[in-house]
Amino acid sequence: MEMNDNPSGEKKVQCSDESKCLELLESILDGELQDSGKEILKEKLAKCQPCFEHYHLEQAIRDVLKTKCTKHAVPTELADCIRQKIQDIK
Amino acid sequence: MSEVQRRIYSQEEKNAIFDGEFMPHIDSMYNFGYRLTFDEDDAKDLVQDTYLKAYRFINSFEQGTNAKAWLFRILKNSFINEYRKKSKQPTKVDYQEVETYYNSDDVHYQSTSDLRAESVKDMLGDEISNALNSLAVDFRTVIILCDLEGFTYEEMAKILDIPIGTVRSRLHRARNLLKEKLQGYAQNMGYNTDEEEEEA
Numbered sequence A: 001m002e003m004n005d006n007p008s009g010e011k012k013v014q015c016s017d018e019s020k021c022l023e024l025l026e027s028i029l030d031g032e033l034q035d036s037g038k039e040i041l042k043e044k045l046a047k048c049q050p051c052f053e054h055y056h057l058e059q060a061i062r063d064v065l066k067t068k069c070t071k072h073a074v075p076t077e078l079a080d081c082i083r084q085k086i087q088d089i090k
Numbered sequence B: 001m002s003e004v005q006r007r008i009y010s011q012e013e014k015n016a017i018f019d020g021e022f023m024p025h026i027d028s029m030y031n032f033g034y035r036l037t038f039d040e041d042d043a044k045d046l047v048q049d050t051y052l053k054a055y056r057f058i059n060s061f062e063q064g065t066n067a068k069a070w071l072f073r074i075l076k077n078s079f080i081n082e083y084r085k086k087s088k089q090p091t092k093v094d095y096q097e098v099e100t101y102y103n104s105d106d107v108h109y110q111s112t113s114d115l116r117a118e119s120v121k122d123m124l125g126d127e128i129s130n131a132l133n134s135l136a137v138d139f140r141t142v143i144i145l146c147d148l149e150g151f152t153y154e155e156m157a158k159i160l161d162i163p164i165g166t167v168r169s170r171l172h173r174a175r176n177l178l179k180e181k182l183q184g185y186a187q188n189m190g191y192n193t194d195e196e197e198e199e200a
């Protein structure tokens, strides 16, 4: 049984349309819906526990990818080397 | 994005575009090249190649438009057309192959993971990088473009020459594969994943 209109504001433990919800959440996290996304998101997260958990997992993954992935320093000579080659073909 | 020549720039304009709009992206370009090839020299070659092409075709670049996306598209094409051909290493999965295996854009979105946000947050940079690097190149690429470089779906569609629907579905699959890898690490490290029973 879903508790769609639960007056106590308890969250649904099962998502009624998981596929659609997840697609929407992922688009919002990727910045594709901008302002309209924020409203939809607030509503979803307040009502639906699976969506809530999925959202936080997806957000954590995006955060760690963005902040923790190893970055490689550009070899110092590369830019000069490119400029030199451009000079040669000018 | 098109190869159509829009106008002819003067030498001064060319220099200004090259220095002002192209060169500032060398860092991202090098990292993209490195993450595609896992090799410093190959990454350097790809980047250099890309900049030489960018200069040669500078008249088809519209000043003030998204130079980073334009450059990424050139690098991606160089990687597919040249690097992969001469590369001795067989690529794990081919673009064509990926599209054949996963031929539909309308994925059924599923939450496939017991992984928890908390254990993801605790993971080390090396674990995240290794998980990403273990993905087939097409899946790795969409995650790099979206999460590491911040491109929009529309920009990614242009860079990869695929429809936006395919961008969205490929990203979804890529992240699910990534989650599987991360979950493997999480279990090895004894992080808390709320599994009832492990799925093989």
Ligand SMILES: [Zn+2]
Residues within 6 Å of the ligand: A015, A016, A017, A018, A021, A044, A048, A050, A051
């Ligand atoms: Zn839901």
